[in-house]
Amino acid sequence: MTDVFERAKKIKLLSCDVDGVMTDGALLFTSEGQEIKAFNILDGQGIKMLQNSGVKIAIITGRTSAMVENRAKNLGIDILYQGREDKINAIQDIANDLGLTLDQIAHIGDDLPDLPVIRKVGLGVTVPNGADLVKEHAHHCTTRAGGKGAVRELCELIMKAQDTLTAAHEAYLQ
Template identity: 90%
Template sequence: MTDVIERAKKIKLLSCDVDGVMTDGALLFTSEGQEIKAFNILDGQGIKMLQNSGVKVCIITGRTSAMVQNRAKNLGIEILHQGREDKIDAIQEIAQDLNITLDQVAHIGDDLPDLPVIRKVGLGVTVPNGADLMKEHAHHCTTRSGGKGAVRELCELIMKAQDTLADAHAFYLK
């Protein structure tokens, strides 16, 4: 865990997959074919706290969904790449735009399209409901599953490593 904390201290950008990470991975459709996604409110609060601490957050997903666009907007996430199966190219573009290195990036993903990113970034994270190969290559696996607070757990891990979590909590304890 010491290695994970050291890696988390350097993070300036958290990159998140959606299905299986920000959601539980279930794809729900109405009878009209409209997609429905359920996001966890704990993750949203964690993302807001992390952003307030100075760490940027982006979303990179292979699918395209108006629901994801709305969720990103609601959370103030300005960097959203949808329909990107080439996630490693996307994260390299984002890092270049932000003038940061890949060792300053954390990425959380659950399946093989995330594997190249997990292997290249400073802090590669997966979830318990992720593919076994992801767990073999990730630096860390959250205790909470995707869609059940895994992103919040990672946000708090980064903030704790960077000594910003107590300040975020202090706002609510006053």
């Protein structure tokens, strides 16, 4: 865990996959063909706290969904890449745009399209419901599953490593 904390201290951007990470990975459709996704409110609060601590958030997903666009907008996430199976190129574009090195980026993903990013960034994270090969290469695996607070857990880990979590919590203890 010490290595994970050392890596987390450097993070200036958290990149998140959606299906299987911000959701439980289930694809739900209405009888009219409209896609439905269930996002976890704990993740949203974690993202907001991490943003308030100065860390930027990005979403990179292989699928395209109006639901994801709405969720990103709701959380104030303006770095959104949808329909991108080439996530390593997307993360390099984001790094270049923000003037970051890859070791200043954390990525949380669950499946093979996330693997190149997880292997290259400073903090590559997966979830317990992730693919075995991804778990083998990630620096860390959350205890909470995707869609069940995994993103919140990672946000708090980063904030704890950067010594910003206590201040974020104190705002709610008044």
